Amino acid sequence: MSNTMKALEKSKPEEGLWRIEAPVPEIGPDDVLIRVHKTGICGTDLHIWNWDDWAQRTVPVPLITGHEFAGEIVEVGRDVDDLEIGQRCSGEGHLIGHHSRQVRAGKFHLDPETRGIGVNEQGAFAEYLRLPAFNVVPLPDDIPDEIGAILDPLGNAVHTALSFDLLGEDVLITGAGPIGIMAAAVARHAGARHVVITDINPARLALAQHVVPSVRAVNVAEEELQSVISDLGTSQGFDVGLEMSGSQAALDQMVEALVMGGKIALLGIPPGKSPVDWSRIVFKAITLKGVYGREIFETWYKMIAMLQNGLDVSGVITHRFSAAGFEKGFAAMKSGASGKVVLDWS
Numbered sequence: 001m002s003n004t005m006k007a008l009e010k011s012k013p014e015e016g017l018w019r020i021e022a023p024v025p026e027i028g029p030d031d032v033l034i035r036v037h038k039t040g041i042c043g044t045d046l047h048i049w050n051w052d053d054w055a056q057r058t059v060p061v062p063l064i065t066g067h068e069f070a071g072e073i074v075e076v077g078r079d080v081d082d083l084e085i086g087q088r089c090s091g092e093g094h095l096i097g098h099h100s101r102q103v104r105a106g107k108f109h110l111d112p113e114t115r116g117i118g119v120n121e122q123g124a125f126a127e128y129l130r131l132p133a134f135n136v137v138p139l140p141d142d143i144p145d146e147i148g149a150i151l152d153p154l155g156n157a158v159h160t161a162l163s164f165d166l167l168g169e170d171v172l173i174t175g176a177g178p179i180g181i182m183a184a185a186v187a188r189h190a191g192a193r194h195v196v197i198t199d200i201n202p203a204r205l206a207l208a209q210h211v212v213p214s215v216r217a218v219n220v221a222e223e224e225l226q227s228v229i230s231d232l233g234t235s236q237g238f239d240v241g242l243e244m245s246g247s248q249a250a251l252d253q254m255v256e257a258l259v260m261g262g263k264i265a266l267l268g269i270p271p272g273k274s275p276v277d278w279s280r281i282v283f284k285a286i287t288l289k290g291v292y293g294r295e296i297f298e299t300w301y302k303m304i305a306m307l308q309n310g311l312d313v314s315g316v317i318t319h320r321f322s323a324a325g326f327e328k329g330f331a332a333m334k335s336g337a338s339g340k341v342v343l344d345w346s
């Protein structure tokens with residue numbers, strides 16, 4: 001094995017990513033080395049590419065980016081006794097500490113010390129990735145690498161969608177990005193009655209309708225949500241809302257479209273502060289839950305179980321490129337017409 005590898009790096013504090021030759025990471029006693037096969041490009045990676053305010057505040061330069069991956073273990077640290085060379089895997093990209101009250105209580109996803117691969121630490125857009133063995137999630141044989149590479153965002157969708165009981169409920173999802181579309185598939189799988197997904201981008205709505213034919217995709221720039229509610233025959237509105245756009249307009253619309261006592265899980269990240277009509281939320285007795293990342297490792301367990309039991313999100317992958325073609329991948333992301341974009345490192 002050569003001791004250098006190809007990787008995509010934020011090498012300079014400006015727009016873009018650069019394909020570099022980097023040293024293969026050295027692993028510690030509790031780590032594994034993963035030969036990366038496939039990676040997904042995330043909206044976060046696009047922020048880092050664009051070098052927006054958030055990226056400038058958050059990401060050190062130089063840094064190998066990327067956090068959505070699947071691959072195969074090629075080396076195990078001295079103290080790792082439960083993983084073997086050759087094991088296919090994905091993994092949790094949030095590296096937790098061991099000190100906080102939350103972690104000591106077993107709520108790993110709520111650790112305030114969390115550091116992200118590809119954001120704060122060296123990432124997965126590379127031929128090799130060092131990862132603590134604790135973070136590894138083995139992949140069953142029936143889950144292909146390209147699905148393994150999108151388990152991180154599927155995990156966001158699953159974590160959000162399973163925040164509230166969906167069985168027999170009417171569910172509104174705002175934002176038909178890759179995560180919203182996967183959440184729609186999860187909501188159907190979890191037994192929701194009606195699932196409506198909104199967007200203002202026709203390409204995204206068409207993709208949602210294609211990936212999850214049984215959802216109703218609504219272009220809120222053209223159609224009134226209220227008339228959809230009447231059409232569906234739900235007398236008061238939706239029971240549960242999953243906000244996956246980060247748009248203030250979408251949240252306002254969701255609050256209006258919910259039943260009294262409805263519940264909202266918020267995943268979408270608004271670009272800055274935004275005005276919220278709190279009295280409307282209070283008088284409708286709405287429960288709001290902020291959602292960050294995935295539950296470590298309960299979400300991983302659930303999503304793999306659902307994938308093995310009929311959940312199909314494969315249609316959300318719309319573009320596939322070799323790692324060398326990463327610029328085309330980022331261009332597809334920027335076009336706004338893509339679902340998930342997957343890069344092949346094998």
Ligand SMILES: NC(=O)c1ccc[n+]([C@@H]2O[C@H](COP(=O)([O-])OP(=O)(O)OC[C@H]3O[C@@H](n4cnc5c(N)ncnc54)[C@H](O)[C@@H]3O)[C@@H](O)[C@H]2O)c1
Nearest residue numbers: 175177178179198199244245246247250267268269292293
């Ligand atoms: N909380 C977390 O841990 C976490 C993790 C991953 C992603 N996110 C956030 O989740 C959201 C979804 O991620 P994604 O990758 O699918 O994002 P995305 O940007 O691809 O999709 C968002 C979609 O919302 C649509 N939209 C914009 N205005 C709208 C409106 N008024 N009504 C309905 N839809 C509207 C956009 O057209 C777009 O298709 C993003 O805001 C992202 O930043 C949060």
Ligand SMILES: [Zn+2]
Nearest residue numbers: 042068152153
């Ligand atoms: Zn991601």
